[in-house]
Amino acid sequence: MAKRKPADLNLLLAVDKPLGCTSHDVVAKVRRAVHERRVGHAGTLDPLATGVMIIGVGQATRLLGMLTLDSKSYVADIHFGYETNTDDSEGEPTRTVEPDQSLFDEEGARRVLSGFLGASEQVPPAFSAISVDGVRSYKRARSGDEVVLPARPIEVSAADLISISLDPESGNPVWTVAFSVSKGTYIRALARDIGRAAGSAAHVSALRRTASGGVGIGQCLAVDGLDAKSARERALDPVATLNLHASSICDEQLEDVLLGRSISAPNGLPVDHGSQVALVHVGQLRAVARVDGDRFKMEHVFPQGIEGVRG
Known part of the structure; x- marks a missing residue:
């Protein structure tokens, strides 16, 4: 087997996912734009959704599984009148209710939204990427199988009309609502x-992710027009994105690392x-180490180094 060629670009970046394409499509676009084969993403977005998606290029793909990204923020359009089998506007209507005029009352809307704040249990959509006996839930749903997913814990910290x-x-x-939620919501x-x-x-008719962890929409690059130069200039700081303390090492220490x-330490x-x-x-970034007394013990070493560290 041929040895993998070292990547010329090793960094994290945030892109603004366009409407209508899958997360896999975004990865393919970035791969072509920066001329690197090793590209991955953290945090899938549905084709209907737009907004913040964190991309790893080269050695930085190894960081994607280390990103906690515990909180996410969104702006959603909630369209009343009917539910769909996908819970968004791409699905087939499954339940219709003639909307009451009270749904136009902002005070009433805020009361309803306030009931969703805090910790609760949520049943995920049948059309989701959750695996059931090794098969993605959406594949079972598309084939006509009945999919009943167990509820799982979530937390909503903001639901502002x-x-x-x-x-x-x-x-x-249509209610336009800004949400801040836990990962997996x-x-x-x-x-x-x-x-x-x-x-x-109701169902979602439009959805935009405005933040993923500490990465906001203002840090995102457009996928169209992206190239290696702009990716390097706008790379995310990997240390800040991982939310780790940084410790500088000298040339001699680098050899050991x-x-x-x-x-x-x-x-x-x-x-x-x-x-x-x-x-x-x-x-x-050359390594992520664990503090062990007065020593740093290596856990993840990056031979090529991940760009973008500031400060």
Whole structure:
């Protein structure tokens, strides 16, 4: 087997996913744009959704599984009048309820939304990427199988009404809501449950992710026009994105780090025993180590170095 050629580009970047394409499509576009085969993403977005998607290129693909991204923020349009089998506007209607005029009342809408704040259990959409006996749920649903997924814990920290409008085609009310939620929360399922709580039926008609962890929409690049130069100029700081303390290493220490050997930790390190630390050399992330007494023990070593470290 031929040895993999070292990547010329090793970095994390955030892109603004366009409407109508899959997360896999975005990865393919980035791969072509930066001329690197090793590209991956963290946090899938549905084709209907747009917004923040974090991409790893080269060695930085190894960081994707380390990103916690515990919180996500979205702006969603919740369209009342009917539910669909996918819980969004791409699905087939499954339940119709004539919208009541009370759905145009902002105070009432805020009362309904406030009932979803805090920790709860959510039943994910049948059309989701959750595996059931090794098969993706959406594949079972598309083949006509009945899919019943177990509820799982989520947390909604914000559900703020932005506006209530009238859909020009259906004449139905649409709530535009800003959500902040825990990782693994389905906004489509929230829209379904909000519709029921309001005594109606609803689905998501538009969805935009505005933040993933600490990465916001303002840090995103457009996929169209992306190239290696712009990716390098706008690369995410991998240390900040991982939310780790950084410790600089010298040339001599770098040799040991690249061989996976432990090295001495500096005195007065502001992290606890067992914590992870990012080891940085000349503006590049070279390893993630674990604090073990007065030593750094290597856990992940990056021979080529991941660009973008600032400060």
